[in-house]
Amino acid sequence: MFKKISLAIVILAAAVLLYASTRPDHSRIERSLLIQAAPEAIFPYLNSPRAHQTWSPWENKDPDMQRDYSGPQAGKDAKYEWSGDSNIGKGRMTVIESNPPSQVLIALEFLEPMQANNTAEFTLRPEAGGTEVTWAMYGPANYLSKLMSLFLDFDAMIGKEFESGLAQLKQQVENGS
Numbered sequence: 001m002f003k004k005i006s007l008a009i010v011i012l013a014a015a016v017l018l019y020a021s022t023r024p025d026h027s028r029i030e031r032s033l034l035i036q037a038a039p040e041a042i043f044p045y046l047n048s049p050r051a052h053q054t055w056s057p058w059e060n061k062d063p064d065m066q067r068d069y070s071g072p073q074a075g076k077d078a079k080y081e082w083s084g085d086s087n088i089g090k091g092r093m094t095v096i097e098s099n100p101p102s103q104v105l106i107a108l109e110f111l112e113p114m115q116a117n118n119t120a121e122f123t124l125r126p127e128a129g130g131t132e133v134t135w136a137m138y139g140p141a142n143y144l145s146k147l148m149s150l151f152l153d154f155d156a157m158i159g160k161e162f163e164s165g166l167a168q169l170k171q172q173v174e175n176g177s
Helices: 002-021 039-047 143-149 154-175
Strands: 026-035 066-070 079-083 090-099 103-112 116-127 130-140
Touching (some): 039 116, 039 130, 130 154
Antiparallel strands (some): 066 079, 090 103, 103 116
């Protein structure tokens, strides 16, 4: 009986591992929100890593987080490094492309607790009544992230943070704070 149970567990584990290998090689998480302002009023909040501190949902998760800025204040090559508790981890972001007032691309390097490299993209599209702001993050999905995606819904988890950040950005821009 023990042999049969052990064999069943091994077969089940192998099936899960094999299934994980069939998951997509890239991931993308995206959320959008209409902000009642022109793209030119919103763009500075996205183009400067220092300005992210006013609206980013991760900024208040660790009050003792260490921050280091380098390069220009905003635009291409503006850099931000952080180191925090287990809620925040450690990493850096670098603006790699800045196209005022419609797009900002940021290279994200997560160093701890897990290593990952992704791209964050902010796009601003004029709409009736304001600007649609889209926040996306995409990048390669290594085997470990494929395996974890079988048990965790990254789109829901990170998407919730994007929604919170966009709502805070909307409040900042529309209230002029």
